[in-house]
Amino acid sequence: MSKKRGLSLEEKREQMLQIFYESQDFYLLKELEKLGPKKGVISQSVKDVVQSLVDDDLVLKDKIGTSVYFWSLPSCAGNQLRNTYNKLESDLSNSKKRYVELVEHRDNLKRGREDSEERESALEELKAVELHHKKLKEELAAYADSDPAAVEAMKDAIDVAHSAANRWTVVFNYISTSKRAT
Structure with a gap:
């Protein structure tokens, strides 16, 4: 009874990528589910592993008709790394420029504010x-x-309250007389 440990998610991802890189071919999910166990990836987890690779743009996916094809070429991964590197380089240079601008702006603001x-x-x-x-x-x-405006507002509020009280008094009298009549 041997205790064989399964592959981690990262190992499964690497194995599935190897399938794509070795053959440089297009696959349906069914084909990948058959090839996965040969590389140590159980067929039940192939779909999740491939989807995680698609989410990370390491594997491309396209629906043609009713079929969904998956593929990945080694050159695609290299291009993706180069693009990521270039983007990070441009972000870094933009951040450095922004930093220099902010330092200059701070120095300009400090001028004229020296202690005197x-x-x-x-x-x-x-x-x-x-x-x-x-x-x-x-x-x-x-x-x-x-405040005259506040006093005027209070007078208006008193008038409204007075008229409301009179209205309810009339309603109460009407209700009480109608109950006595019945």
Whole structure:
């Protein structure tokens, strides 16, 4: 009784890719399910393994009529790696350019903001003005109840509440008199 360990997903992927690279042919899923066990990949997992290869663009898939064909050529993998490398290189160069631009922008913003007596006094004055503004806002909030617009709004609300109370009083009287009549 030997305990033979199955292949990991990565090993299965490599074995399935070997099938494609060795023959450089087109396959149906049924054919791959027959070839998979010869490479150590059980036929039940062939579909999942091939789909993962398709998802990673290592195997190409095309539906022709009612059949779905899978293929992968060694040159395709090389081209894909070159394209990925070129894309990463361009991303890196763009990032470096952006970094240089941001450093220059930061340096430009720092100019004129050096610590000086004039700047310190301007900052202190700004803090004083902000504090005064905050106090005025608090004072304004304290007098908000006496605001003519707020008082007018309260009067309007009182009128609406009064008319609603009268309306419900009439309805209540109507209901109570109609109950007595029956």
